[in-house]
Amino acid sequence: MKYFYAVVHKDPDSAYGVHFPDLPGCFSASDDLEDVLSNATEAMDLWLEDQPEPAASSVAAIREVAAADLAEGAFLIAVPRMTVSGKVTRVNLSMDAGTLAAIDAAAGARKLTRSAFLAEAARNEIQGRH
Numbered sequence: 001m002k003y004f005y006a007v008v009h010k011d012p013d014s015a016y017g018v019h020f021p022d023l024p025g026c027f028s029a030s031d032d033l034e035d036v037l038s039n040a041t042e043a044m045d046l047w048l049e050d051q052p053e054p055a056a057s058s059v060a061a062i063r064e065v066a067a068a069d070l071a072e073g074a075f076l077i078a079v080p081r082m083t084v085s086g087k088v089t090r091v092n093l094s095m096d097a098g099t100l101a102a103i104d105a106a107a108g109a110r111k112l113t114r115s116a117f118l119a120e121a122a123r124n125e126i127q128g129r130h
Helices: 033-051 057-064 069-073 097-109 114-126
Strands: 002-010 016-021 028-030 075-081
Touching: 002 033, 016 033, 016 114, 028 033, 033 097, 057 069, 057 075, 057 114, 097 114
Parallel strands: none
Antiparallel strands: 002 016, 002 075, 016 028
16 A cells, blocks of 8 residues: 655644645645544545646655654654555455444445445545544
8 A cells, every 4th residue: 555645734723734745735624633634535535536646755755845844843644545446356354243243234224235334444444534
């Protein structure tokens, strides 16, 4: 999986602001720290819909580029870039029967297959969308 590093900053009495040095013009904001990753992921995905995907810089390179922001109290987050290959692969999983029953019930309530539910849950967990 590929990661793009984002710079997160917060001024007093403002939301958390996020920008991506590798993705010029890609910004996000969040009132709560818990939502920073999911909002950044959404902004990145939307930005990449209309742009060719650039190579992701290393964390060391981003630290150099964002040195002034970091010196002022900003911090970095790694935002996962998940792409859909279109190729479905069958896997064998083992889990508690009660957990599986709960998965099946939740999937059924959402009119999803077990596989679609688990794939969506995994994407949400990886991308910070809870």
